[in-house]
Amino acid sequence: MKAVHFGAGNIGRGFVGLILHNAGYEVVFADVNGSLIDALAAAPTYDVFEVGLSPRTWTVDNFRALNSATDEAGVVSEIASAEIVTTAVGPNILRFVAPLIGRALLARDAALPPLQVMACENAINATDALRGHIETSLGDDFAAVSARAVFANTAVDRIVPGQAPDAGLDVTVEDFFEWAIESGPFGDALPSIPEAHFVPDLAPYIERKLFTVNTGHAATAYFGAAEGIAPVAEAISVPDIFTKVKAVLEETKSLLVAKHEFDPSVQEAYLEKNLQRFANPYLPDTVDRVGRAPMRKLSRNERFIGPAAQLAERGTRPTALLVAIRAALTFDVPADPESVQLQAILAASSAEDAVTQVTGITEGHPLFDSLVQTFESVIQSR
Numbered sequence: 001m002k003a004v005h006f007g008a009g010n011i012g013r014g015f016v017g018l019i020l021h022n023a024g025y026e027v028v029f030a031d032v033n034g035s036l037i038d039a040l041a042a043a044p045t046y047d048v049f050e051v052g053l054s055p056r057t058w059t060v061d062n063f064r065a066l067n068s069a070t071d072e073a074g075v076v077s078e079i080a081s082a083e084i085v086t087t088a089v090g091p092n093i094l095r096f097v098a099p100l101i102g103r104a105l106l107a108r109d110a111a112l113p114p115l116q117v118m119a120c121e122n123a124i125n126a127t128d129a130l131r132g133h134i135e136t137s138l139g140d141d142f143a144a145v146s147a148r149a150v151f152a153n154t155a156v157d158r159i160v161p162g163q164a165p166d167a168g169l170d171v172t173v174e175d176f177f178e179w180a181i182e183s184g185p186f187g188d189a190l191p192s193i194p195e196a197h198f199v200p201d202l203a204p205y206i207e208r209k210l211f212t213v214n215t216g217h218a219a220t221a222y223f224g225a226a227e228g229i230a231p232v233a234e235a236i237s238v239p240d241i242f243t244k245v246k247a248v249l250e251e252t253k254s255l256l257v258a259k260h261e262f263d264p265s266v267q268e269a270y271l272e273k274n275l276q277r278f279a280n281p282y283l284p285d286t287v288d289r290v291g292r293a294p295m296r297k298l299s300r301n302e303r304f305i306g307p308a309a310q311l312a313e314r315g316t317r318p319t320a321l322l323v324a325i326r327a328a329l330t331f332d333v334p335a336d337p338e339s340v341q342l343q344a345i346l347a348a349s350s351a352e353d354a355v356t357q358v359t360g361i362t363e364g365h366p367l368f369d370s371l372v373q374t375f376e377s378v379i380q381s382r
């Protein structure tokens with residue numbers, strides 16, 4: 001069994017690659033980072049160090065690595081004969097890997113079982129987005145080959161921080177993980193991945209993950225950055241930050257419980273567990289990584305505006321989420337292109353225009369006026 005995985009970065013090596021390896025797949029990593037691919041191609045193994053209360057080390061072998069910038073034909077050929085293709089490249093990069101998957105579908109033997117395509121990104125319905133990019137890249141040819149693939153959305157959860165410069169290929173990760181995959185698209189032919197769990201309806205899982213883990217994580221990062229704190233674990237240990245993050249998660253909990261009918265006590269335990277995960281003292285994670293790409297994180301369906309807008313549409317004005325959104329607007333990291341872009345918008349725009357540009361929320365939406373007030377207070381304080 002062979003899986004081609006795009007993105008040999010933190011989650012690629014420390015989670016998707018590891019779980020597929022443990023499931024018995026040969027993993028072919030495809031990445032545009034030449035030095036990373038060269039190192040992987042030359043290495044027989046790498047280690048994954050799980051840190052936390054139950055530490056353990058995994059050794060990953062049975063992998064190969066290809067440079068998808070310089071060897072497109074090689075990557076296309078590998079995908080054409082693979083069982084699975086996964087991605088962990090970032091939601092905005094899916095459009096660049098899609099044409100290679102499209103070309104592989106054209107080349108794939110129609111007699112093979114369908115290629116199982118799963119995007120493992122922090123975004124709602126990322127695989128649907130990937131499929132859309134494949135359709136765009138193939139144009140009229142897509143219809144003829146669409147039966148050669150099945151597309152399943154997934155929710156992946158494991159905190160994998162940036163790695164130390166001297167770590168080489170080894171990856172330090174937390175000792176927790178969860179991989180939920182929608183089962184419907186596979187029919188009776190589920191992929192053989194024992195450590196994943198297959199669910200008929202992914203929507204509650206991905207919203208619960210994005211609006212709890214990632215909303216709380218990002219809020220911690222932005223509150224921490226505003227206080228000049230770099231480590232995430234240190235940020236969440238500040239009582240005032242903990243209180244504000246918990247309040248944010250109580251708001252998203254109220255939405256998740258109302259919308260998906262989660263048991264309130266189960267959701268409370270889930271959010272408490274996540275507050276503990278952020279505080280993992282063994283995990284060298286930073287507010288700059290967790291807060292990265294604030295334009296993406298503040299976009300319409302993402303971890304802040306997604307739940308805040310839904311609460312407002314249900315007649316509840318969010319308050320803690322707006323405090324976190326305000327902190328996000330102050331995230332000023334010159335090395336982060338989206339932070340630079342955000343600060344430029346705030347410097348040059350009215351609050352009304354900035355709200356629409358950054359969040360996609362327009363006048364007339366029940367959250368609009370609250371966002372304008374929040375943006376205005378940041379613009380005034382600059």
Ligand SMILES: NC(=O)c1ccc[n+]([C@@H]2O[C@H](COP(=O)([O-])OP(=O)(O)OC[C@H]3O[C@@H](n4cnc5c(N)ncnc54)[C@H](O)[C@@H]3O)[C@@H](O)[C@H]2O)c1
Nearest residue numbers: 007009010011031032033088089090091096121122159160
């Ligand atoms: N790190 C985590 O804790 C974590 C957890 C769950 C989900 N995710 C999600 O996984 C994705 C990747 O995150 P990460 O933390 O591993 O980032 P990362 O930067 O460590 O890895 C991304 C990799 O993608 C590669 N890449 C970029 N453009 C590419 C292209 N066109 N083709 C092939 N490879 C390309 C980069 O070179 C890099 O190696 C993101 O969507 C993120 O939200 C991350």
Ligand SMILES: O=P(O)(O)OC[C@@H](O)[C@@H](O)[C@H](O)[C@H](O)CO
Nearest residue numbers: 122156157158159160214217290
């Ligand atoms: O990857 P991002 O930028 O969407 O979000 C940063 C972190 O919150 C994220 O990577 C978490 O570590 C991960 O989602 C945990 O499962």
